[in-house]
Amino acid sequence: MSGPVIYWRDRILAFTPGESVAHALTRAGIAAFGPGPVGVPRAVFCGIGQCQMCLVQIDGRTVEACLTLCRDGLRVGPEQEINHD
Ligand code: FES
Incomplete structure (x- = not known):
C-alpha cells in the first residue's frame, strides 16, 4: 500500500489528507469503534x-x-478493549 496510512488494531487503512479518523474508519467499513x-x-x-x-x-x-485528522502512522484503537475475563 502506497501513500499515507493509519493503523486500526491490526489493519492498515489508507486515508486522504484532510480526512478525519472517523471518516477513514467508516469508509473502511469500520462502523463500530x-x-x-x-x-x-x-x-x-x-x-x-x-x-x-x-x-x-x-x-x-x-x-x-x-475531530481528529489522520496523520501518517497514527495508531488508532478502541477507547476500551472488551474484557472477556
Ligand atoms: S461523533 Fe464525534 S463527538 Fe459526536
Whole structure:
C-alpha cells in the first residue's frame, strides 16, 4: 500500500489528507469503534465533537475520532478493549 496510512488494531487503512479518523474508519467499513456507554458501540453520531460517542485511543490518548485528522502512522484503537475475563 502506497501513500499515507493509519493503523486500526491490526489493519492498515489508507486515508486522504484532510480526512478525519472517523471518516477513514467508516469508509473502511469500520462502523463500530469499540464498546461504549450502556452497551452501545462507539460510532459516529453527531460528527461535530459534541456527543463523545466516537472516542478512540490514538497514541495513548483518548480523542474524538470525528475531530481528529489522520496523520501518517497514527495508531488508532478502541477507547476500551472488551474484557472477556
Ligand atoms: S461523533 Fe459526536 S463527538 Fe464525534
